[in-house]
Amino acid sequence: MIYAIVDIETTGGYGKRHRITEIAAFLHDGEQVLDSYQTLLNPECEIPHYITGLTGIDQQMVEGAPVFREIADELYDFLQGKVFVAHNVNFDYQFIKAEFDRVGREFDLPKLCTVRLSRKIFPGLRSYSLGSICESKSISITDRHRAYGDAEATAELFGMLVDADDQGVIASLLKRNSGEAFLPPNISKEQFMALPEKVGVYYFHDINGKVIYVGKALNIRSRFKGHFSGAVKGKQAMKSEIHSVSCQLTGSEFLALLVEALEIKKHWPKFNRAQKVKGTSWGLYRYQDGAGFERFQVAKISRFTKPLLSFKSHHDAWSYLLEKVAHYNLCPKLCGIQKTAAECYDYKLGKCEGACCGQEDAASYNQRVGDWLQQMKKERARxxxxxxxxxxxxxxxxxxxxxxxxxxxxxxxxxxxxxxxxxxxxxxxxxxxxxxxxxxxxxxxxxxxxxxxxxxxx
Known part of the structure; x- marks a missing residue:
């Protein structure tokens, strides 16, 4: 069996959006290196400054380099039929697969991750980053954060792993149906299987125990797998940072939703971008006009006003008001929904009884408003x-x-x-x-x- 130990440098963290700037690969038969491949690549896009600061690869260096489609055939032949090996393998694999997808080539190889292998074969290390493992095993990295130097060091590490694998770890992980391929590199199958198949809230923790993501699920174990199975758009960075998972059971989805909201506000996890929104900023206001009619308006909440109800978005406030206008046969004009026209439009909201055009008196109209406010009061009670x-x-x-x-x-x-x-x-x-x-x-x-x-x- 021949292994291809691969490392790449990129313009960012997601293969379908970012591009490769450098690739290196070493062929290894389990005992020694057989061959190597290396090239810079023109990503056909701008290289961010922070990437240049990390790798040293700038726009000028790749200006005359080939684009991926120009090396696709030779790279494909070099890798085909091999076992794809890398440190945090899913990162490198998803980039190379995305590049082959762009040129219409099928790319499907068995994978091995040297992070996962190291955790199983060399347990108890302080850290499993490439730099830390190489330091602990006295492996020198000649050019850190460059594809050739990192791939060369990974190849040496892989040789040590093969020599120390007296429990058949590599063979077991190569079984395509082992059920571990989707797991983040720092999460073991045992940790995954210990997750409950029940309703609750779960937490992803980094190497220091800090909460980096909070979610809710009807089945926590199944939801965890769903995070990383198949397409993992935008999840690669999170996948590499997870070192442990914890959870609390809630019994019901309703309580899980509530606890999730509480915990996101408490921990402010870096990967909960969608839920980390500002507090409520829209309100429903009530006032009485000169003719004695109760009127309503959706507006931004200010520090000097107290609304009847508050909402996290204009859409939520507007939808709520539309529903109540329909339910209580209120006037769209008096509720601030309709701004023009002499007669009320038929919004399929119910029928305005004529309050806006003298066909209904204030007392009759306000009675229906009162019914709404009374129900609102009940819903806002303890x-x-x-x-x-x-x-x-x-x-x-x-x-x-x-x-x-x-x-x-x-x-x-x-x-x-x-x-x-x-x-x-x-x-x-x-x-x-x-x-x-x-x-x-x-x-x-x-x-x-x-x-x-x-x-x-x-």
């Missing part, structure tokens, strides 16, 4: 929501005040959580997070039933 617990005989108890998550915990199903409100003392209080208001509103739209208890009426 709510206790009972959800499925983490196991048999347990309920999750979730407390909201003024629409924001206040506390949550787990109680025995045998306890009467309504008759004895003393159980509230046993819930864990949480710091208010505005995103929980939106999660509650989505929940109440579908679940305002016996599991929602208004404590102020108990």
């Amino acid at each position: 709510l206790l929501i009972k959800e499925k617990g983490r196991g048999a005989g347990e309920d999750a108890a979730i407390l909201f005040e003024d629409g924001v998550l206040k506390a949550y915990g787990f109680v025995n199903r045998e306890d009467d959580v309504v008759a004895d409100t003393g159980f509230l003392d046993f819930l864990d209080p949480v710091k208010p997070v505005s995103e929980t208001t939106y999660i509650l509103e989505q929940y109440l739209a579908k679940n305002f039933s016996s599991n929602v208890i208004m404590l102020d009426e108990v």
Whole structure:
């Protein structure tokens, strides 16, 4: 069996968007190096300054270098039929596969990762970065962060791994159906299998234990696999930084959503970009006009105003108002939805009774507004929501005040959580997070039933 030990330098971290600037490969038969290949590549795009600072490769160096399509055939022949080996193998492999995809060549080789091999064959090292392993094994790197120097050092490391592999680790990892190919290099199969197949929130930690990602899942183990199976767009950097995984069970998806929002605000993980948004900035305001009609407006929240309700986006506020106009037959003009035209448009929202054109008096119109406000008040009262617990005989108890998550915990199903409100003392209080208001509103739209208890009426 022949192994191709590969290293590349690139313009960034994602193979389908960034390009290769240098590639080197050493053919190894498990005992010695047989051949080598190396070239700079013109990426046909700008090389970022920070990449130049790391690798020393600048625009001028690659100006006269071949583009990938010009070396694709010879590189393909060099690698074909070999086992593809690299340090953090999925990074190098996805770049080279993407380059072959661009020129219409199929690229599919078995892979081995020297990070994963090192963790299994050389356990207990302080770090498994290439520089750290080479230092611990007295392997010199002649040109760090250049493809040839790093590939040469990786080839020497691979030879040591083959010599020390008395447990058949390499052979077991080469089984295409071993089930470990998708795993991040620093996560073992044992760690993966220890993850529960239950509902909850999970955390990815870096080498120092810092939380770098928080997510929620109906099946934590399955969701973890989904992060890294198949296309991993934008996930390569996260994949290489994960060193451990932890989780907490919630019993229900609703509580998992709430805890996820709390934990993202608490830890501010570097890879939760989509959820790390600013707090609520749009509000629904109410006022009365000169004719005595109740009116509404969606507007930005300022430090000097207090809205009836707050929302994380204009779209959320607008959608909520549209739904209430339809439900209570309110006037689109008086609610700030329609800005022009003498008569109300038919928004398929219900029928305006003529408040905007003298066909309905203020008292009659305001009665329907009052019905809405009364329902709103109920929904913003102290709510206790009972959800499925983490196991048999347990309920999750979730407390909201003024629409924001206040506390949550787990109680025995045998306890009467309504008759004895003393159980509230046993819930864990949480710091208010505005995103929980939106999660509650989505929940109440579908679940305002016996599991929602208004404590102020108990």
